[in-house]
Amino acid sequence: MRPKLTDVAKKAGVSKTTVSRVINNYGYISEKTRQRVYRAMKELNYQPNSLARSLHGKSTHLIGIIFPSIMNPFYAELVQRVEEKLFDAGYKIILCNSAQNKKKERDYLKMLIANQVDGIIAGTHNLGIEEYKNVGLPIVSFDRYLSETIPTVSCDNYQGGITATKELYEAGARHIYFLGNPHQSGNPTDKRLKGYCDEIDRLKLTRHTHTVSFTESASLKSFSIKELLSKSVADGIVCTDDLTALLVLQAARELGINVPNDLKVTGFDGTELVSTYHPELSTVVQPLEDIASVLINLLLERIKNPDEKLKQMEYVLPVTFKRSASIGQIFGQ
Known part of the structure; x- marks a missing residue:
């Protein structure tokens, strides 16, 4: 059974009020009494109730x-x-x-x-x-x-979109697609798409967007990506995140598309995990x-x-x- 405040008071040989004052750091308590209460709490593995403390105006941390x-x-x-x-x-x-x-x-x-x-x-x-x-x-x-x-x-999502697009262009891609959610809703991550669109316009290329949803399973995303690679002229893809970019690389391998000669791919996030296990992925790195x-x-x-x-x-x-x-x-x- 979980120990109670009364159990701590009994073991420490003090009143419940004294235990409460020690826990909440309220009022004068001698150091000797304070240490006795702490020892009793430790021996009983007593954990103060954070909610109860908050009701007395104390931080729950x-x-x-x-x-x-x-x-x-x-x-x-x-x-x-x-x-x-x-x-x-x-x-x-x-x-x-x-x-x-x-x-x-x-x-x-x-x-x-x-x-x-x-x-x-x-x-x-x-x-x-x-x-x-x-x-x-x-x-x-x-x-x-x-x-x-x-x-x-x-992070600077807008500049990330620009940078990824520019890197693909400088690497030779001319049919650059954006793979993610092309429907803007006013969030910071939508600026990745805005950055892509503005850079494509600056380069005087044609915009191409292909929808993949955050909620879709990996298998559904893979199917959609394979359709894109099979039917489009894409030679460069700006992915809205690293996991989607890895699915593109996997789909390209399965379809016999050479990366980076025939298709160049960038991700977005740059986590330690992905960088360690997939060092081949070029990506925008968030700080x-x-x-x-x-x-x-x-x-x-x-x-x-x-x-x-x-x-x-x-x-x-x-x-x-x-x-x-x-x-x-x-x-x-």
């Missing part, structure tokens, strides 16, 4: 993290960095996978509010959730616009370490000063490009 899926290497690596930095700052996380399920995300949001977390970092793919506007907690968003009162942190730092620093500042007006609502961090075998070596570089 819990942060809610809502991301689509940690099966995606990018989100997994970002969550790891966020968790490590928050732990070093004295916080623990409650991780919620929202996927493409609005009801699930709303339920998680209610749960985080009920558990009185000190703040939330949201990287949701579910749009139009009005509850974010009235949470009453410090929130910072990654790569998604949630509300005019919630700051957004993202994961910097993104994690800005998300946390911004959130902790909002927790510390919740009523202070933010100087800016959008934080855009620069990207880099990793050139590799999937576009070939560019002459002179």
